[in-house]
Amino acid sequence: MKNKYFLLTISCLLSLSSFSQWQLVDSISNGSFQCLHFVNSDTGFAYNDWATLRRTTDGGNSWDTVSIAFDSYMYDIDFANNNVGYAVGGAWFPFNKYYANSIMKTTDGGLNWDSVYGNSSGGVFYDVEVVSPNEFYAVGDYMMVHSTDGGATLDTFSISTPLESFSKIEFVSPQHGYLLGRTYVQTSTYLNRLYETTDGGSTWQVVHSDTLGYQGFTDFVIDASGNGILFGEKGQVRSNQGSGWNIVPLADSSLIFTMAEMADGRIYAIGDDGGIKKLFETSDFGNTWSSQLIPVDSNNYVVDMSFPNGGVGYFITNRHVYKNSALISIIEEKGLLQLEVFPNPTVNTVSVSLPVNEDVSVQLTNISGSRVKEMTFTDVNTFEVNLEIEPAGFYLLNVSAGGQNTVVKLIKK
Structure with a gap:
């Protein structure tokens, strides 16, 4: 049987030149990668569940292993500058260095890491937002903490119900930020809420909420003008300069974006449209999306990604790190x-x-x-x-x- 392929002049097209630009730059033989963060185009970190933190300072050409007194799961890393950064994670059944609700800090560019918070009650932080070298927020299951002195002291916030979990927090300025949470309602039903603060986290208001299934909202991106997108099982829910959030259907109703990042006005998202993972890109906040294949399969799924700027990107699978240093040039429209x-x-x-x-x-x-x-x-x-x-x-x-x-x-x- 013949397979016919017709590519029209639309923005959601593929090119093998884009696929081949993704180069394998690191691999591990034990454990699985859990999180990835690049401070800039050259310096980045990848953590795996064998308590190993990998570090590169030359764009992935070479990697070394950084000593870190931490054996738990690590979910996110963020840096204030080239020297000061924070990492968060935890464990539900802590023991020894298998800390719960853990926050680690470095002041020397990631060569050494110290614990600034951890307990034995069980729990994890999923996301950290670093506002300055001394100020950060960490959010996770049933808690959010804030520090203005580099972790020496922590404030806790109670926003809504005590059983709400928070998966992401992002500030577009020191006073203006957003927070994604969800609360269990009943079997396979969760209340998903996006919060906004305009006073540095002192108060939070719900700007969008929806009752969804288990997957719910998976991620969001937003800029200082209030242009944003919520991703998840409803495709994309968009805001136009803070004027309200509305569902904007995707051309492919089966497409689900699982993670997203914004860099230099472009939004990159990992999507699955029926078993094939693709990297999607938009420069007009989701009005049009272009896509490219990435080198993954069902046994080598995308775990995390990092885009230090609009032209360079990295992502990790369970055991590999990939890099693309020509993102802008390879996502383009093609003719028939x-x-x-x-x-x-x-x-x-x-x-x-x-x-x-x-x-x-x-x-x-x-x-x-x-x-x-x-x-x-x-x-x-x-x-x-x-x-x-x-x-x-x-x-x-x-x-x-x-x-x-x-x-x-x-x-x-």
């Missing part, structure tokens, strides 16, 4: 390109047909982002790609012709 590719799946060879003769450039990339082969053809409308010696698995075939290109996902049996 019609292909016929068959057979797919294949045992050895696939044939590709175009409607007219063209000079064609072809790249084949495996699921890890490594280029397998490159080919060029002159004035053809049919050509073949031989996968006979390649291992079984998924491949991406990029075909460029006439200034246009498209990507086909191939399965080698």
Whole structure:
């Protein structure tokens, strides 16, 4: 059976050039990565559940292991500047260095970390927002804490019910911030609320709420003008300069964004539209989205991501760290390109047909982002790609012709 691929001039298109730009820069053989944060394009940290904190200062070219007196889960890292940073996590069943509700701090760029808070009652912090070297907020299950003296003392906040969990806090200025929480209502039903403060966290008001299922709202991004997006099981709920939050349907109703970050006016989000993970990007707060494939599969899922600026991005899977240093240049609209590719799946060879003769450039990339082969053809409308010696698995075939290109996902049996 022939598979026909039609790419129209819309913003949600794929190119293999984008896929191949994601380069594997670090791997671990034990444990699983849990969180990732880059202070700038070159300096970043990745923590795994074997209590190992990996650090790079050259954009992922080399990594070392940082000593940290901490054995718990770590969910978030944030820095005030190149030297001062905080990390949060915890454990529900603490023992020894397996701290609950843990906050760690560094003052030397991440070479050394000290505990500034931890207890034995059981619990975790999911997110930390660093406002300045001495001021930060940490939120988690049933609690939020705030410090203005670098963690020497902590204030606790009671916002609503004592059983509300908070998953993210973000400040757009020292006085203006947002907080995402949810409360159990009944089986598979949760009250999700987005809060806003304009007085540095002294008071919080609900700006949007909705009763949703288990997944609920997964993340949000917002700027100083009040333009924001809530992501989750309803697709995207958008605010226009704080004038109210309204559901804006996605073109693909099956698409769910699981995490998002904003950098230099662009929003990047990881989405799943039926089993294939993609990186989505928008520069107009969700009016249009472009997408690109990323080198993951069902056994190698995205855990966290970090975009220190609009052109450089990183993400971690359970055991790998990937980098893309050409984000802006590789997310772009493409024109109409019609292909016929068959057979797919294949045992050895696939044939590709175009409607007219063209000079064609072809790249084949495996699921890890490594280029397998490159080919060029002159004035053809049919050509073949031989996968006979390649291992079984998924491949991406990029075909460029006439200034246009498209990507086909191939399965080698």
